[in-house]
Amino acid sequence: MSHSPMRADGPSEVQRPLRRPLRRRGRTVVALLVAIAALLAPVVAGAEARLWGTVQAVAGRTLLVVSPDRGQIEVRLVGIELPEPPRVGATGTVIEGQPFGPQAAAYVRELLLERQVQLDTYGKDRAGRLLSVVWLGEINVNLTLVKEGLAWLDPGLTVTNVRVALEVAERQARVGKYGLWALPDPEPPWEYRKRYKLAPQ
Secondary structure, rough: OOOOOEEEOOOEEEEEEEOOOOOOOHOOOOHHHHHHHHHHHOOOOOOOOOEEEEEEEEOOEEEEEEEOEEEEEEEEHHHHOOOOOOOEOOOEEEEOOOOOOOHHHHHHHHHOOOOOEEEEEEOOOOOOOOOEEEEEEEEEHHHHHHHHHOOOOOOOOOOOOHHHHHHHHHHHHHOOOOOOOOOOOOHHHHHHHHOOOOOOO
Protein backbone atom coordinates (compact mmCIF):
# COMPACT_ATOMS: atom_id res chain seq x y z
CA MET A 1 0.00 0.00 0.00
CA SER A 2 1.47 3.34 -1.06
CA HIS A 3 1.44 6.35 1.22
CA SER A 4 2.75 8.85 -1.38
CA PRO A 5 0.67 12.01 -1.80
CA MET A 6 0.46 13.75 -5.14
CA ARG A 7 2.07 16.92 -6.43
CA ALA A 8 0.78 19.27 -9.06
CA ASP A 9 3.10 21.34 -11.26
CA GLY A 10 1.72 24.73 -12.17
CA PRO A 11 -1.77 25.66 -13.31
CA SER A 12 -2.29 22.44 -15.27
CA GLU A 13 -2.40 20.48 -11.97
CA VAL A 14 -0.68 17.48 -13.55
CA GLN A 15 0.04 15.26 -10.59
CA ARG A 16 2.96 12.97 -9.89
CA PRO A 17 4.20 11.19 -6.77
CA LEU A 18 5.80 13.33 -4.09
CA ARG A 19 8.87 12.36 -2.15
CA ARG A 20 8.28 9.52 0.27
CA PRO A 21 8.38 10.66 3.92
CA LEU A 22 10.94 7.96 4.78
CA ARG A 23 13.64 9.17 2.39
CA ARG A 24 16.97 9.55 4.10
CA ARG A 25 17.21 13.29 3.47
CA GLY A 26 13.71 13.82 4.76
CA ARG A 27 14.48 11.87 7.93
CA THR A 28 17.58 14.01 8.48
CA VAL A 29 15.57 17.23 8.16
CA VAL A 30 12.86 15.91 10.48
CA ALA A 31 15.53 14.92 13.01
CA LEU A 32 17.03 18.42 12.80
CA LEU A 33 13.64 20.08 13.32
CA VAL A 34 12.86 17.82 16.27
CA ALA A 35 16.26 18.73 17.76
CA ILE A 36 15.41 22.44 17.42
CA ALA A 37 12.08 21.85 19.15
CA ALA A 38 13.86 19.92 21.90
CA LEU A 39 16.23 22.86 22.50
CA LEU A 40 13.24 25.17 22.88
CA ALA A 41 11.39 22.82 25.21
CA PRO A 42 12.92 24.20 28.45
CA VAL A 43 11.83 27.71 27.44
CA VAL A 44 8.19 26.92 26.65
CA ALA A 45 5.64 24.53 28.05
CA GLY A 46 6.26 21.05 26.68
CA ALA A 47 3.81 18.29 26.02
CA GLU A 48 1.37 17.73 28.87
CA ALA A 49 1.39 13.96 28.43
CA ARG A 50 2.83 11.26 26.21
CA LEU A 51 0.42 8.48 25.31
CA TRP A 52 0.46 5.38 23.12
CA GLY A 53 -2.42 3.85 21.25
CA THR A 54 -3.77 2.32 18.06
CA VAL A 55 -5.59 4.44 15.49
CA GLN A 56 -9.07 2.98 14.95
CA ALA A 57 -10.61 5.69 12.75
CA VAL A 58 -9.43 8.71 10.74
CA ALA A 59 -11.51 11.71 9.61
CA GLY A 60 -9.22 14.39 8.18
CA ARG A 61 -7.05 15.66 11.03
CA THR A 62 -9.19 13.95 13.69
CA LEU A 63 -8.26 10.46 14.89
CA LEU A 64 -9.94 7.94 17.15
CA VAL A 65 -7.16 6.32 19.14
CA VAL A 66 -7.53 3.40 21.54
CA SER A 67 -5.05 3.72 24.40
CA PRO A 68 -4.34 0.96 26.93
CA ASP A 69 -4.37 3.63 29.67
CA ARG A 70 -7.35 5.78 28.67
CA GLY A 71 -9.46 3.69 26.31
CA GLN A 72 -10.93 5.54 23.31
CA ILE A 73 -9.53 9.05 22.78
CA GLU A 74 -10.49 11.60 20.16
CA VAL A 75 -7.34 13.29 18.90
CA ARG A 76 -6.79 16.29 16.65
CA LEU A 77 -3.46 16.90 14.92
CA VAL A 78 -2.24 20.11 16.57
CA GLY A 79 -0.94 23.07 14.62
CA ILE A 80 -2.05 22.11 11.12
CA GLU A 81 -4.97 22.71 8.76
CA LEU A 82 -5.70 20.24 5.96
CA PRO A 83 -7.25 21.43 2.69
CA GLU A 84 -11.03 21.11 2.89
CA PRO A 85 -12.43 17.89 1.36
CA PRO A 86 -15.79 17.85 -0.48
CA ARG A 87 -18.74 18.14 1.90
CA VAL A 88 -22.35 19.23 2.17
CA GLY A 89 -22.83 22.95 2.82
CA ALA A 90 -25.41 24.73 4.98
CA THR A 91 -27.93 24.85 2.13
CA GLY A 92 -27.64 21.11 1.46
CA THR A 93 -25.58 21.52 -1.70
CA VAL A 94 -22.34 19.58 -2.15
CA ILE A 95 -19.30 21.85 -2.02
CA GLU A 96 -16.48 20.58 -4.19
CA GLY A 97 -13.67 21.03 -1.68
CA GLN A 98 -10.14 22.31 -2.16
CA PRO A 99 -7.33 20.96 -4.33
CA PHE A 100 -5.40 18.29 -2.40
CA GLY A 101 -8.23 17.92 0.14
CA PRO A 102 -9.01 14.30 -0.85
CA GLN A 103 -5.31 13.46 -1.22
CA ALA A 104 -4.45 14.83 2.22
CA ALA A 105 -7.32 12.95 3.87
CA ALA A 106 -6.39 9.71 2.08
CA TYR A 107 -2.73 10.12 3.00
CA VAL A 108 -3.49 10.47 6.72
CA ARG A 109 -5.92 7.52 6.61
CA GLU A 110 -3.53 5.19 4.74
CA LEU A 111 -0.57 6.19 6.90
CA LEU A 112 -2.22 5.82 10.31
CA LEU A 113 -5.27 3.55 10.23
CA GLU A 114 -4.75 0.47 12.44
CA ARG A 115 -1.22 1.61 13.30
CA GLN A 116 0.27 2.17 16.74
CA VAL A 117 1.17 5.81 17.37
CA GLN A 118 2.63 7.98 20.08
CA LEU A 119 0.81 11.16 21.08
CA ASP A 120 2.49 14.23 22.55
CA THR A 121 -0.54 16.12 23.88
CA TYR A 122 -1.07 19.87 24.36
CA GLY A 123 -4.46 20.27 26.00
CA LYS A 124 -7.87 19.97 24.34
CA ASP A 125 -9.86 21.88 21.75
CA ARG A 126 -13.43 23.14 22.22
CA ALA A 127 -14.80 19.78 21.10
CA GLY A 128 -12.80 17.98 23.80
CA ARG A 129 -10.30 16.39 21.40
CA LEU A 130 -6.72 15.99 22.59
CA LEU A 131 -4.47 18.35 20.64
CA SER A 132 -1.50 16.20 19.73
CA VAL A 133 1.66 15.82 17.75
CA VAL A 134 1.29 12.29 16.38
CA TRP A 135 4.34 10.06 15.90
CA LEU A 136 4.43 6.94 13.75
CA GLY A 137 7.76 5.48 14.75
CA GLU A 138 10.25 8.24 13.88
CA ILE A 139 7.78 10.11 11.65
CA ASN A 140 6.27 13.30 13.04
CA VAL A 141 2.96 13.11 11.14
CA ASN A 142 1.99 16.77 11.69
CA LEU A 143 5.36 17.92 10.39
CA THR A 144 5.34 15.52 7.42
CA LEU A 145 1.93 16.72 6.23
CA VAL A 146 3.12 20.34 6.20
CA LYS A 147 6.47 19.48 4.62
CA GLU A 148 4.82 17.49 1.82
CA GLY A 149 2.46 20.36 0.99
CA LEU A 150 -0.64 18.57 2.27
CA ALA A 151 -1.37 20.95 5.16
CA TRP A 152 -0.97 24.56 6.25
CA LEU A 153 0.48 25.74 9.51
CA ASP A 154 -2.46 26.77 11.71
CA PRO A 155 -1.99 30.55 12.20
CA GLY A 156 -3.59 30.31 15.65
CA LEU A 157 -1.00 27.83 16.99
CA THR A 158 0.48 29.10 20.25
CA VAL A 159 2.70 26.13 21.23
CA THR A 160 6.09 27.63 20.40
CA ASN A 161 8.18 24.46 20.19
CA VAL A 162 5.65 22.88 17.81
CA ARG A 163 5.19 26.06 15.79
CA VAL A 164 8.91 26.61 15.07
CA ALA A 165 9.31 23.22 13.37
CA LEU A 166 6.09 23.63 11.37
CA GLU A 167 7.11 27.10 10.17
CA VAL A 168 10.39 25.71 8.82
CA ALA A 169 8.55 22.82 7.16
CA GLU A 170 6.04 25.15 5.51
CA ARG A 171 8.83 27.35 4.13
CA GLN A 172 10.50 24.24 2.65
CA ALA A 173 7.25 23.15 1.02
CA ARG A 174 6.66 26.64 -0.44
CA VAL A 175 10.18 26.85 -1.89
CA GLY A 176 10.03 23.31 -3.28
CA LYS A 177 6.47 23.83 -4.59
CA TYR A 178 5.30 20.60 -3.01
CA GLY A 179 1.65 19.62 -3.00
CA LEU A 180 -0.68 22.59 -2.66
CA TRP A 181 2.24 25.02 -3.03
CA ALA A 182 2.57 23.98 -6.68
CA LEU A 183 -0.75 25.73 -7.31
CA PRO A 184 -0.57 29.35 -8.51
CA ASP A 185 -2.50 30.87 -5.58
CA PRO A 186 -3.49 28.32 -2.92
CA GLU A 187 -6.33 29.44 -0.65
CA PRO A 188 -5.95 28.67 3.07
CA PRO A 189 -8.74 26.47 4.41
CA TRP A 190 -9.89 29.05 6.98
CA GLU A 191 -10.50 31.55 4.17
CA TYR A 192 -12.21 28.86 2.09
CA ARG A 193 -14.54 28.01 5.01
CA LYS A 194 -15.35 31.69 5.52
CA ARG A 195 -16.18 32.09 1.82
CA TYR A 196 -18.56 29.11 1.87
CA LYS A 197 -19.79 29.69 5.45
CA LEU A 198 -18.51 26.29 6.62
CA ALA A 199 -17.75 25.28 10.19
CA PRO A 200 -14.31 23.80 10.94
CA GLN A 201 -14.29 20.00 11.12
